[in-house]
Amino acid sequence: MPRLTSSHRAWIDEAVRRVEADAQRSADTHLHVVPLPGEPGVDLYLKDESVHPTGSLKHRLARSLFLYALCNGWLHAGSTVVEASSGSTAVSEAYFAGLIGLPFVAVVPAGTSPEKIQLIEWYGGRCHLVDSAGEVYETARRLAAELGGHYLDQFTYAERATDWRGNNNIAESIFDQLSREPHPVPSWIVVSAGTGGTSATIGRYLRYRRYPTRLLVADPEGSAFLDGWEQDVSTATASGSRIEGIGRPRVEPSFVGGVVDEMVRVPDAASIATMRWLSGRLGRGVGPSTGTNIWAALGAIERMRAVGETGSVVTLLCDGGERYRSSYYDDAWVAGQGIDLAPYAAVLAEYESTGRLRPPA
Structure with missing residues (x-):
């Protein structure tokens, strides 16, 4: 590691200025309301991270x-x-x-x-x-x-590079944008984990600000995070996720299980079918990790409705579907992975008509 000479310090100063100037030129990301079928009472919001300059969370x-x-x-x-x-x-x-x-x-x-x-x-x-x-x-x-x-x-x-106390992190942004909504403090925030950094930032922020909001982490098939969280160990390993960007073959150092209120396993077929379903509702493509998030969020909403609970749920649109045209949007590619979307597509079609989400048996 080089010593911090005056020339090195000057170079760092200029590099930080460039990175900060880029952030100053970029607006915050949007928070969309996702219209849902069925009885009103629970609002779903989608934090659109695809509008960043490089197109993702x-x-x-x-x-x-x-x-x-x-x-x-x-x-x-x-x-x-x-x-x-x-x-x-x-x-x-x-x-x-x-x-x-x-x-x-x-x-x-x-x-x-x-x-x-x-x-x-x-x-x-x-x-x-x-x-x-x-x-x-x-x-x-x-x-x-x-x-x-x-x-x-x-x-x-x-988990340590982001200031979880505030400084315009994603959690602070969500609460600022919800401040004039009918339910400004969400019942759930739903995310998935790749490094674990986003869930760590949001979970820590919820505790720091003393919000009652619960954090739900959706984990895809083949990922070690859920097993590690359930067993309270950092040594769990797995085969690895087929959903790009989330799920890992090991529990990563940045995954902080202590800030997570609940985790759920999301089948790959559910992630991909929900990705396609949401893309149809939005009129634009989203990536497969967004499908994972939405499937878990719909499950949380179904539980809230079942007990008559009102409120709001927030999840993330991680990136756009244009990155996955040759994979998750390609029927031949999906079939080649041995993934059958039909059962989950049927569940979502029924959800559209009845407003009730009934996962396959």
């Missing part, structure tokens, strides 16, 4: 990670920035690396959507492909050492 994380690394003195002029990612974080980090004039290498699984790889490269990054999600960590660490660069390590630093 990970734009917030990438900005925080770069500021954290810069202010710790870990980056310097000429550093090669390296990250392990399933795609969207690397897209955003390639953008910020270019903003401050540094080369960027993303270590991503070979199954990452071609659209994400193209975006990483479009922003000036280079992709290093590995066979499985479990290989990204050590490969990224090794490449950073070989290149004399810095491994950002989102899976370790996501």
Whole structure:
């Protein structure tokens, strides 16, 4: 690690100015009301993170990670920035690396959507492909050492790089935007976990502000987070998620189970069918992790309605569907994964007509 010389300090000052200026040019993301079938009483809101400059929720994380690394003195002029990612974080980090004039290498699984790889490269990054999600960590660490660069390590630093007390984090933004709504303090906030940084930020903020809002984390098939949370261990492992951007083969260091009120397993078929269903209702494509979020949110709403509870539920639109045209929106690709959407598509069609969500037996 280089000593903090006057020239290094000057370079950091300019890099931080560029990152902060970029944030100043960007407006906050929108909070949409999602019209639901059935009896009124519970409002569903969708925080649209796809409108960030790099098109996903990970734009917030990438900005925080770069500021954290810069202010710790870990980056310097000429550093090669390296990250392990399933795609969207690397897209955003390639953008910020270019903003401050540094080369960027993303270590991503070979199954990452071609659209994400193209975006990483479009922003000036280079992709290093590995066979499985479990290989990204050590490969990224090794490449950073070989290149004399810095491994950002989102899976370790996501929960500490964001100021969870406020400073326009996503939780503070949600509550500000809800302040004039019929139910300004939501009953549930529903998110999924990739690094765990977003759930950690929101959960800590809820406790810091003493809100009664409960945090529900939706975990896809093949992810270790739910098992680790239920067993209260950090050593749980799993096969790995097929829903890009969320779920991990291990419990990541940034996942803070103590701030989570409830977790639920979401089948891959439910994530994809709900992604397509929501896209039809919105008139625009959303990504599969948004489908995971919405399926879990609809389940929470169904439980509220069953006991006559009114209120609001908030979840996230993580990224747009244009990144997944050749995968989750392609029927042949989905069938090739052995995923049958028909049972969940039928459930959602019934939900449209009756206003009741009855998952397959």
